[in-house]
Amino acid sequence: MDEDILIPISLFAAIFGIVYLYFSTRNKERLALIEKGADASIFNLGKRTGSSWKVVVLNLAFLLMGIGLGVFIANILDTYSGLDDEAVYPAMIFLMAGVGLYVGFTQTKKALED
Numbered sequence: 001m002d003e004d005i006l007i008p009i010s011l012f013a014a015i016f017g018i019v020y021l022y023f024s025t026r027n028k029e030r031l032a033l034i035e036k037g038a039d040a041s042i043f044n045l046g047k048r049t050g051s052s053w054k055v056v057v058l059n060l061a062f063l064l065m066g067i068g069l070g071v072f073i074a075n076i077l078d079t080y081s082g083l084d085d086e087a088v089y090p091a092m093i094f095l096m097a098g099v100g101l102y103v104g105f106t107q108t109k110k111a112l113e114d
Contacts, residue, residue, distance in 0.1 A: 054111065059104035066100020067093055 033042070074092035078085045 055108050058108050058111065059101065062100040062104030062107065063097055064100075066096040066098070066103075069100070070094070070096030 070093040071089070073096065074085075074089040077083055077088050077092065
């Protein structure tokens with residue numbers, strides 16, 4: 001019974017160790033740059049405020065719409081054609097999910113350019 005608890009504890013310890021090393025190393029690098037007299041504005045390069053959530057929501061919305069449309073089209077194909085339903089459903093779901101991700105990518109690119 002004691003062996004069952006070792007896996008979650010070791011997983012938690014590994015994740016904690018990685019996060020701790022990341023933040024402590026980042027802090028040491030920043031302190032070293034500040035001691036050398038570097039400008040503090042270099043820590044904010046590449047950060048956009050508020051746009052990351054817009055990108056995630058937009059791409060997730062188009063992905064879910066693509067999956068829904070894929071299920072709908074697969075149901076139509078399954079009902080009105082002689083195609084195998086075991087092949088139609090996954091094919092249409094993945095195809096339309098990919099189309100949804102592509103449309104989300106193009107709309108995100110267009111939204112960020114404005």
